[in-house]
Amino acid sequence: MQNPVTVEITRGNRVESRHRGMAVVIDGAGKVLFSAGEVDAPVFPRSACKAMQALPLIESGAADAFGLSQKELALSCASHSGEEEHVNTAAGMLRKAGRDLTVLECGAHWSSDQQTLIRQARTLDAPTALHNNCSGKHSGFICTCVQSGWDPAGYVGYDHRLQAQIRDVMENLTGASLGTDNCGTDGCSIPTYAVPLRGLAHGFAKMLTGEGLAAGRAVASRRLIEACMAEPFYVAGTNRACTRLMQVAPGKIFAKTGAEGVFVAALPEQGVAIAVKCEDGTTRAAEAMIFALIARQFEPGSEIRETLMGMANRDMKNWNGLHVGEVRVTDALFG
Secondary structure, eight states: OOOOEEEEEEETTEEEEEEEEEEEEEETTOOEEEEESOTTSEEOOGGGGHHHHTHHHHHTSHHHHTTOOHHHHHHHTOOOOOOHHHHHHHHHHHHHTTOOGGGOOSOOOOOSSHHHHHHHHHHOSSOOGGGSTTHHHHHHHHHHHHHHTOOOTTTTSTTSHHHHHHHHHHHHHHOOOOSGGGEEEOTTSSEEEOEEHHHHHHHHHHHHHOTTSOHHHHHHHHHHHHHHHHOGGGTSOTTOHHHHHHHHSTTTOEEEEETTTEEEEEETTTTEEEEEEETTOOHHHHHHHHHHHHHTTSOTTOHHHHHHHHHHSEEEEOTTOOEEEEEEEOGGGGO
């Protein structure tokens, strides 16, 4: 099965690029409300599944034991931009667990936000692990290990008890069997597992609605989703797609991007979740896809729908501010 063209990029009066993709909208019971492309094909969720990976932080009792705030819970699900607030919040999480940045095993990189990067280059010799976009997630991992009485050393490894617990959580949510045969290594060094796109979306629908989950997991899931919606800046950062999406309709949209063209969303009022994958891994196409699919869940003509469609279908300008083309979604997402 060939995935359909879901996004086109124009220049002048011609289509310059086409992006194929797959997408699915599903409810908590597993009913598919819309699909396009090969949604049962396995994909690596990458950072899109961070809220799933953060569940042990709640379920272990660590979040309550260390008095983590909503900002800190949101950061535990984040791919942040390494802005000062993100770095300081991650450091604060580690202090609450009696640790510091030396325990982090995620590696270090400069900020993805240009203005922040310029400030860092002027003031830092080199970035630390706290600047890594995954430092909030990893700080949450450390909190979980400390609360559980586990040695954090090697916590990124496949055989560490923390990663085994995360594996069990993701199997429960996605319905996929996870092991070494469908395991890769993510950018921050933890295991990442290829799961069907349908299963990824269903996992978030279950987190949202609690359907099919044990009571404690349902409560923990909703707590993380609500923290992200309450503090969208801490999920991503300035002008980032996840943050902008959740700011469009506060409390009505949960959204999380992942590398290589993956994006997920969950809509509390509709009780559905959405997952998309741009086949060629292009972020701008995945963003357009998720914007449009979220938009179609809101009332035609509503301000939210119109705003989201304006984000999905947008003008492209060059460095002189001249209109040169468009990013636009295709009818494949509205069949």
